[in-house]
Amino acid sequence: MFPDPKSRSAKLTQRAMQVLPDGGSRSTIRMTPHAIYVKEGHGGRVTDVDGNTLLDFNNNFTSLIHGHAHPRVVEAIQKQAPLGTAFSFATEAEIELAEMLTARVEGFDMIRFCNSGSEAVMNAIKAARAFTGRPRIAKCEGAYHGSYDFAEVSLGSGPDHWGDETRPESVPYSHGTPGGVLSDVIVIPFNDVARAEAILDAHADELAGVVFDPVSTQIGLLPPSPEFLDMLVRFRERSGALLIFDEVIAFRQGHGGSQTLLGVTPDLTALGKIIGGGLPVGAVAGSREVMSVFEVSGAKARLPHGGTFNANPLTIVAGRAAMTDWTPEAVDNLNAKGEQCREALREAIRIANVPGQVTGSGSLFRIHVHGRQMTTYRDTYPTAAEAERTHALAHGLIGEGVFTSTYGLGCLSTSTSDADVARLADATVTVYRAMREKGLYDAD
């Protein structure tokens, strides 16, 4: 079991290092001292190339709402693949998935597909700029919205750079981020109504939109307060800036996404992950008026949007199959299991008698290795000792045959059973006890 320097995974990591920078193509799944190479996945389990089986509470970072190799999705792909996987023509399936999704959400009059959540956020931001004619966007401090450089500003920012809390800095995430990008992104403190409102008001005339994730994993999966949501809606109304929800993850929270549960209708929504049934996907949805930026009028659209693999039929049929089985009953059952899971984890923390807490809602959870009260991004920022514990917990769980993520985030799929939840909770107790014995809690 991981980590094992003699394993096939360890050897493949060494081989990968020769041809792939850092051994792979996704910074977000990097693991040390070596990656785990997977051979196959079925339902809630994956088996690695060394024959180890892991209970998967990550589901490719929340994208597999039915777990791995869901039979209806596999069948859809098997039917489509021999007919062709990508055309420079339209397919009827694209209309069907668009009809299915727009029927579920009040604010989705129209939808436009692309290939990743990052692209979806990028297109939503570009659509807001094209619609309003304004250059800047606002986002919450620390929030993750994919890898578009404007969306990355302030991601993971820490005490050394984040500046005063009355006016968080626009901190670059990647080296070489142009200064123009930084100055076009206004950062607001999550859940701090008065400060966020003052910052937004100071830029009201220049903002194309405010990008907001109602279940931000990098803000600890803390719920937005009703007052904060209300402030965003009021700001949209008086400023003309668009409200852009990033529901790349949040869409899994309800049959009509998080926005339906919260009773907020954003102008634009970025989608991804579950709507592709496990294949690469993204989409922007919104009102007919705002989505008209994609329509040609005169020589070209206000926002021309190409993409060789946009709405490719393989993704679309897989997404259609996954969304067909994502019924209101399936959502309710999964979310009830999510609550059961969060409670089981809280009980595990009590049994292990360590400081900790569990946040999240619907089918998402995040385990925190401290008991500190958290409301804003800065409250969630880990101390060095907490970062070490989080790492130890994630690696310890893998040793117990359970995978969440490297930072305590986890999610369920419709294939998660009661026994799976119990196993995660038991493994958490075991790992926490081992961490305490190793002295990782001695400072408390």
Ligand SMILES: Cc1ncc(COP(=O)(O)O)c(C=O)c1O
């Ligand atoms: C909230 C959010 N937005 C955007 C993205 C980017 O999606 P993708 O990885 O498909 O580019 C992610 C990915 O995890 C996400 O969690």
